[in-house]
Amino acid sequence: MNDLNKAQLSESVMPDKDGFFGEYGGRFVPPMLEPIMQEIADAYEKIKDDPVFKEELYYLQKHYTGRPSPVFHAQNLSKKMGGAQIYLKREDLNHTGAHKINHCLGEALLAKRMGKKKIIAETGAGQHGVALATAAALVGLECDIHMGEVDIYKEHPNVVRMKILGAKVIPATHGLKTLKEAVDSAFDAYVQDPVNQLYAIGSVVGPHPFPMMVRDFQSIIGREAKEQFQELTGKLPDNLVACVGGGSNAMGLFTAFLQDDISIYGVEPAGTSFKTGDHAATLSLGKPGMIHGFKCYLLQDEKGEPAAVNTVASGLDYPGVGPQHSYLKDIERVKYETITDKEAIDAFIDLAREEGIIPALESSHAVAYAMKLAKTLPADQTILVNLSGRGDKDIDYVVEKYGKDYGL
Numbered sequence: 436m437n438d439l440n441k442a443q444l445s446e447s448v449m450p451d452k453d454g455f456f457g458e459y460g461g462r463f464v465p466p467m468l469e470p471i472m473q474e475i476a477d478a479y480e481k482i483k484d485d486p487v488f489k490e491e492l493y494y495l496q497k498h499y500t501g502r503p504s505p506v507f508h509a510q511n512l513s514k515k516m517g518g519a520q521i522y523l524k525r526e527d528l529n530h531t532g533a534h535k536i537n538h539c540l541g542e543a544l545l546a547k548r549m550g551k552k553k554i555i556a557e558t559g560a561g562q563h564g565v566a567l568a569t570a571a572a573l574v575g576l577e578c579d580i581h582m583g584e585v586d587i588y589k590e591h592p593n594v595v596r597m598k599i600l601g602a603k604v605i606p607a608t609h610g611l612k613t614l615k616e617a618v619d620s621a622f623d624a625y626v627q628d629p630v631n632q633l634y635a636i637g638s639v640v641g642p643h644p645f646p647m648m649v650r651d652f653q654s655i656i657g658r659e660a661k662e663q664f665q666e667l668t669g670k671l672p673d674n675l676v677a678c679v680g681g682g683s684n685a686m687g688l689f690t691a692f693l694q695d696d697i698s699i700y701g702v703e704p705a706g707t708s709f710k711t712g713d714h715a716a717t718l719s720l721g722k723p724g725m726i727h728g729f730k731c732y733l734l735q736d737e738k739g740e741p742a743a744v745n746t747v748a749s750g751l752d753y754p755g756v757g758p759q760h761s762y763l764k765d766i767e768r769v770k771y772e773t774i775t776d777k778e779a780i781d782a783f784i785d786l787a788r789e790e791g792i793i794p795a796l797e798s799s800h801a802v803a804y805a806m807k808l809a810k811t812l813p814a815d816q817t818i819l820v821n822l823s824g825r826g827d828k829d830i831d832y833v834v835e836k837y838g839k840d841y842g843l
């Protein structure tokens with residue numbers, strides 16, 4: 436960590452009362468939504484320290500999700516890289532196969548407490564959609580998931596899963612038909628009936644209180660990992676690595692370590708090139724702007740509108756990013772790096788063949804960066820990677836598109 440001043444860092448941990456992390460975040464919604472958002476913020480403030488709610492959530496995390504997820508020393512992969520030791524926080528082993536269940540259970544319990552009838556959301560890779568459909572089935576709520584038509588094709592196994600779980604999958608058919616359009620579509624549906632529905636946003640994005648609330652539900656990842664890593668090695672990891680789409684798995688891992696003297700890396704998708712429309716490297720190449728009711732780094736076209744984005748990982752395909760990440764970039768607490776589609780696919784195959792673990796294409800971006808970083812560091816250094824999800828959903832797509840290159 437460089438000479439960050441303490442005040443800046445604590446501002447990065449808690450937003451101000453209006454939901455701003457520095458200049459980022461806030462709540463820019465139509466006037467009719469303002470009281471509804473405040474109601475959600477108030478309800479969350481009330482339940483977050485309520486012992487009954489905490490107990491209920493803890494019980495589900497342990498007995499339903501299967502927490503704590505393990506930390507695994509990827510010795511074969513580390514050896515192959517010939518440098519630092521790579522460790523994996525295995526969020527892929529959670530029920531439903533990714534970190535998304537961590538906040539979905541929290542959001543579903545909150546919706547139930549608030550007397551809502553339905554939870555709705557967007558999904559990119561389908562992991563948030565599957566996790567929310569699962570939580571809705573468990574607590575007894577209706578569930579609508581909005582998903583871009585392109586992603587419906589790409590992530591077919593997750594679409595079937597959501598339907599089996601009783602959710603309605605609603606295609607977003609405008610624009611690029613991916614994650615941003617799914618958020619547009621879910622927002623439109625939410626505005627129709629904000630009284631009976633809760634929009635359970637799938638990352639640390641959107642208007643206040645969602646970036647803070649989703650982060651709080653996800654921060655169990657880092658709290659567990661800190662304890663587990665120290666138990667395994669006797670010290671803190673020297674480096675943390677996580678992929679960043681909206682940024683929830685990354686904030687989940689980073690939050691417990693922000694005050695520690697270690698290096699932290701967020702990894703964005705460089706797609707096929709750094710030309711506008713070929714990537715989704717928001718923090719690396721965007722500039723401050725507004726999207727979906729909050730301020731953040733944003734990839735923009737000539738008119739200042741959200742730019743077209745592209746990546747092999749549907750869950751990273753978003754032109755905006757969480758406000759806390761935007762702030763952590765400005766104060767230089769977290770470094771944001773990029774990984775291309777090709778590097779991510781190589782890492783997908785490498786982790787499968789070295790460790791017998793098939794990662795999600797989103798998580799493959801983090802693995803790829805950790806592999807690069809490991810090569811530059813001595814063997815006594817450590818890197819803890821958030822393996823945010825498993826790759827079952829991606830195997831058909833990888834084989835169809837890249838199979839020939841890997842003898843598949």
Ligand SMILES: Cc1ncc(COP(=O)(O)O)c(C=O)c1O
Pocket residue numbers: 533534559560561562563637638639678679680681682683684685749750751795797798823824825
């Ligand atoms: C497995 C996995 N990892 C990461 C992400 C990216 O989201 P976030 O940046 O909010 O963690 C997704 C999104 O769908 C995902 O499915």
